[in-house]
Amino acid sequence: MKGARLSPEVSLGLVQTHCSSDPRENLRRTVAEVESVAKQGARIICTQELFRSEYFCQSENHDNFKLAEAIPGPSTRAFQTVARKKKVVIIASLFEKRAPGVYHNTAVIIDADGKLLGRYRKMHIPDDPLFYEKFYFTPGDLGFRVWQTRYAKIGVLICWDQWYPEAARLMALQGAEILFYPTAIGWMPSEKKEWGARQHDSWETIQRSHAIANGCYVAAVNRVGLEKPCGGDGIEFWGQSFVAGTSGEVLARAAVKREQNLIVPVDLSQLDTTRTNWPFLRDRRIDAYGDLTCRLVD
Numbered sequence: 001m002k003g004a005r006l007s008p009e010v011s012l013g014l015v016q017t018h019c020s021s022d023p024r025e026n027l028r029r030t031v032a033e034v035e036s037v038a039k040q041g042a043r044i045i046c047t048q049e050l051f052r053s054e055y056f057c058q059s060e061n062h063d064n065f066k067l068a069e070a071i072p073g074p075s076t077r078a079f080q081t082v083a084r085k086k087k088v089v090i091i092a093s094l095f096e097k098r099a100p101g102v103y104h105n106t107a108v109i110i111d112a113d114g115k116l117l118g119r120y121r122k123m124h125i126p127d128d129p130l131f132y133e134k135f136y137f138t139p140g141d142l143g144f145r146v147w148q149t150r151y152a153k154i155g156v157l158i159c160w161d162q163w164y165p166e167a168a169r170l171m172a173l174q175g176a177e178i179l180f181y182p183t184a185i186g187w188m189p190s191e192k193k194e195w196g197a198r199q200h201d202s203w204e205t206i207q208r209s210h211a212i213a214n215g216c217y218v219a220a221v222n223r224v225g226l227e228k229p230c231g232g233d234g235i236e237f238w239g240q241s242f243v244a245g246t247s248g249e250v251l252a253r254a255a256v257k258r259e260q261n262l263i264v265p266v267d268l269s270q271l272d273t274t275r276t277n278w279p280f281l282r283d284r285r286i287d288a289y290g291d292l293t294c295r296l297v298d
Contacts, residue, residue, distance in 0.1 A: 008269040010151045012178070012217075013042025013088075014262040015051075016241040016254045018225040023052045023067060031078050033261060038086035042263045043112070043151045046091040048223040048241075049159050049184040050105065053095070055223070055237070059230035060135040068097035071119060076108055084114030089149040091156055093182035096121070098138075105137045105158055107182055112150040120145065122158040123167065130188060130235055133160070144170040152177045152268055159183045162207050162220065166292065172214035172281070177268050179210060181220040186237035189226075200238055204250075212248035215275040217266050219243045224259060246274040 015033045019026050030051050037045055050056075052075065056064040069075060071094060079090045089112050096106035096119070105122035121140030125133050144167055146155045155171030155178070162181045171179060185203060187196045204220075211218040221241045228234030242253040243264040254260040275281060291297045 009265060009267050010044060011042045011263055011265045012219050012243060013037035013040075013045035014219060014221045014241045014243070014254065014264070015045065015047050016222060016224055016239055016261065017048065017051065017259045019051060019054050019223060019227065021054055021229065026052045027075055027078060031082060034079070034082055034088075034090060035086065037261050037263055038082070038088045040263050042088065044089040044091075044149065044154065044178070044180075046180045046219060046221045047093050047182060048221045049093045049182040050095055051093060051223070054227045054229040055184050055235060056229055057133050057136060058130045058227075058232075058235060060132050061230065064136065065097075065103065068095040068103050071096050071106060071108060072116060076110070076116060079108070079110055080114040080116065083110045083112060087112045087150075089151055089154075091154075091180050091182065093158065095136075102138050103136055104140060105133065106140075107156045107158055107180075109147050109149070109154070109156060111147075117147045117149065118142075118145065120156040120158070122161060124160045124164055126160045144174075146171050146174040146176045155179045157181050159185060162203070162210075165206075165210060165213065168210035168214055168218075172216055176214075176216060177271055178217040178219060178266070179214075181207065181218070183220055183222045183241075184237065185222060186235045189233045189236055192236065196238075200240065204240070204242065208244045208248040208250070211244040211246060212278075213280055215246050215271055215278060215280065217243065217246060219264075222254075224255070224257065246270050247278075 090110045096104040107120045109117045123140040127134040155176035223237045224239035243251045252264045
């Protein structure tokens with residue numbers, strides 16, 4: 001039957017790469033890496049955040065809006081071709097030009113027949129030193145959704161979204177079996193010695209906690225390398241893409257300082273076992289959570 005799951009076992013592919021200042025070259029290389037991990041057996045493949053360029057949000061520069069593209073557009077079509085050819089699901093992170101003056105940080109979800117299932121627009125937009133995303137991105141307006149792909153029901157969130165348990169929970173409540181987080185996060189070199197280990201530990205821990213609280217798999221895909229698109233010290237992206245199991249255990253973790261693709265087999269039948277033994281979804285007090293819609297509770 002069309003759309004039916006073929007097996008409870010599926011291999012995830014995480015593509016962790018360096019990025020150059022050449023968008024065409026970044027697209028070419030990422031497409032090649034996606035094809036490579038597909039050849040090695042990965043069935044659901046995710047890119048890192050905004051892979052087509054260096055992380056341009058380190059400065060507020062109107063010229064960077066030229067990096068955006070329409071969806072569907074050239075990148076979407078390139079991945080649709082690969083998905084159809086290799087029979088893989090692809091999550092690709094793009095800088096979307098929706099209309100003049102309206103841009104989003106967007107992930108497209110492409111099924112194994114090449115169909116564009118939909119898109120997720122980043123909901124939580126940061127504004128920190130060297131992460132000036134509010135200058136570029138309109139907050140997402142499509143909400144938190146999940147998609148039934150050929151191989152699994154998946155949810156997609158982007159980078160800063162990974163700190164918010166509400167987002168992960170809403171996708172789990174819709175049946176997400178795997179949460180994917182395309183990411184661009186790293187150290188400011190001046191802070192690394194004092195804060196680096198703590199920052200990375202917090203980043204990994206919060207996402208592992210989403211796996212535990214929701215009894216699902218979590219896959220975070222980060223970039224790697226030092227990028228200085230606007231001069232200064234830049235950002236040293238810390239790599240370490242990883243997949244967490246349904247109890248939060250790290251199943252695989254990529255390197256810190258080099259490009260590396262992860263191919264990680266997961267067993268989706270494990271969700272039932274985990275959620276039966278840790279029935280967090282059963283015991284939620286949904287009658288008592290109304291204040292979650294408030295900014296603060298006085």
